[in-house]
Amino acid sequence: MRADARRNRDRILEAARDAVAERGADAPMELIARRAGVGVGTLYRRFPDRAVLLAALAEQYVHELMDGLDRAVAAEPDAWAAVRAFVVHSVEKGRGAIAAALAGTSAPQARQALVQRLDALVRQAQADGAMRPDVGTGDLMELLNVFACHPGVIPERFLPLLLDGLSRR
Amino acid sequence: MRADARRNRDRILEAARDAVAERGADAPMELIARRAGVGVGTLYRRFPDRAVLLAALAEQYVHELMDGLDRAVAAEPDAWAAVRAFVVHSVEKGRGAIAAALAGTSAPQARQALVQRLDALVRQAQADGAMRPDVGTGDLMELLNVFACHPGVIPERFLPLLLDGLSRR
DNA sequence: ATAGAACCGGAAACTGACATTCCGCTTAGG
DNA sequence: CCTAAGCGGAATGTCAGTTTCCGGTTCTAT
Numbered sequence: 126m127r128a129d130a131r132r133n134r135d136r137i138l139e140a141a142r143d144a145v146a147e148r149g150a151d152a153p154m155e156l157i158a159r160r161a162g163v164g165v166g167t168l169y170r171r172f173p174d175r176a177v178l179l180a181a182l183a184e185q186y187v188h189e190l191m192d193g194l195d196r197a198v199a200a201e202p203d204a205w206a207a208v209r210a211f212v213v214h215s216v217e218k219g220r221g222a223i224a225a226a227l228a229g230t231s232a233p234q235a236r237q238a239l240v241q242r243l244d245a246l247v248r249q250a251q252a253d254g255a256m257r258p259d260v261g262t263g264d265l266m267e268l269l270n271v272f273a274c275h276p277g278v279i280p281e282r283f284l285p286l287l288l289d290g291l292s293r294r
Numbered sequence: 295m296r297a298d299a300r301r302n303r304d305r306i307l308e309a310a311r312d313a314v315a316e317r318g319a320d321a322p323m324e325l326i327a328r329r330a331g332v333g334v335g336t337l338y339r340r341f342p343d344r345a346v347l348l349a350a351l352a353e354q355y356v357h358e359l360m361d362g363l364d365r366a367v368a369a370e371p372d373a374w375a376a377v378r379a380f381v382v383h384s385v386e387k388g389r390g391a392i393a394a395a396l397a398g399t400s401a402p403q404a405r406q407a408l409v410q411r412l413d414a415l416v417r418q419a420q421a422d423g424a425m426r427p428d429v430g431t432g433d434l435m436e437l438l439n440v441f442a443c444h445p446g447v448i449p450e451r452f453l454p455l456l457l458d459g460l461s462r463r
Numbered sequence: 464a465t466a467g468a469a470c471c472g473g474a475a476a477c478t479g480a481c482a483t484t485c486c487g488c489t490t491a492g493g
Numbered sequence: 494c495c496t497a498a499g500c501g502g503a504a505t506g507t508c509a510g511t512t513t514c515c516g517g518t519t520c521t522a523t
Contacts, residue, residue, distance in 0.1 A: 127491060164501035267446045277436045290459030296520060322510060333472035
């Protein structure tokens with residue numbers, strides 16, 4: 126693979142993430158191409174159709190989340206603190222890929238691994254009495270999704286509120 | 295206006311609200327008509343275009359919210375309790391009209407009146423030390439919007455979390 | 464009962480936004 | 494300097510919705 130081709134591929138993924146963030150999973154291919162500074166032809170050469178592109182996006186994003194989770198666990202000995210760090214990290218890095226990643230159809234195995242690791246952490250935090258017991262890991266994912274998909278929900282403004290809501294009173 | 299025409303008008307508004315809830319502000323006119331048990335022709339006779347329909351929806355909905363607010367204030371002497379009651383009521387009655395109502399373009403005067411009344415209540419609740427001080431009325435509206443637009447955010451599951459997040463720690 | 468104004472349904476024509484293809488030109492890199 | 498790999502973007506095809514229109518139907522006032 127030629128160097129410029131690789132560069133374009135990365136740009137496309139980046140642009141696709143932004144576009145999906147703003148316009149949802151069916152953002153126009155042409156918009157994605159334009160934002161990547163690339164012709165549609167190039168986009169289609171690299172990703173034969175939207176499903177492939179979305180899958181690549183999801184794959185990449187789930188791995189980023191997994192990394193974030195690992196780092197949070199490593200940095201914070203306390204489970205609840207780790208959950209908080211993960212949420213903050215995910216929301217900030219989130220942008221639009223979440224919509225694709227959590228839609229379910231893409232990258233199911235990687236997604237499941239993430240959910241399992243997160244679930245263990247959540248249960249621990251709840252067992253410690255630090256996190257409210259009536260929210261599940263699925264709810265947490267849903268909330269990340271809201272931040273990613275709903276532009277009006279600005280992290281700086283709503284994250285403190287969410288974290289307080291999630292903690293045990 | 296003939297009696298059957300009025301009946302159809304009401305049905306269309308009802309159907310439009312549901313359709314907007316599920317498919318967003320650009321739900322197909324044809325879908326709305328079908329759900330109302332009416333031909334597209336009838337829909338267009340009553341509402342020349344989508345903007346008019348959305349405006350009618352917004353108007354109706356903002357008034358419902360206003361009524362809910364009045365009732366909450368009347369029933370609850372405490373400001374924070376009234377805010378809570380209003381939020382619960384709004385989320386439950388919400389469905390999709392919020393998307394249209396809060397989009398901003400429609401029914402600006404009625405909307406503004408609502409925001410003003412709500413704002414006074416919020417400030418009171420915050421002054422009482424019962425509600426967290428770092429959320430504004432606009433944020434509250436945004437949150438209602440999330441419940442209305444995001445089907446995955448089920449009120450029964452997320453409302454307690456939201457209310458806890460909104461209260462002062 | 465009945466005239467006729469108001470209303471209705473839904474087929475059909477129109478529209479525009481996107482997806483996808485294709486090919487002549489450009490460029491990396493050995 | 495050669496050529497395989499890559500590129501852009503005009504052109505074409507597709508389809509979901511919008512909007513119009515008119516022959517038939519239903520109210521309701523008299």
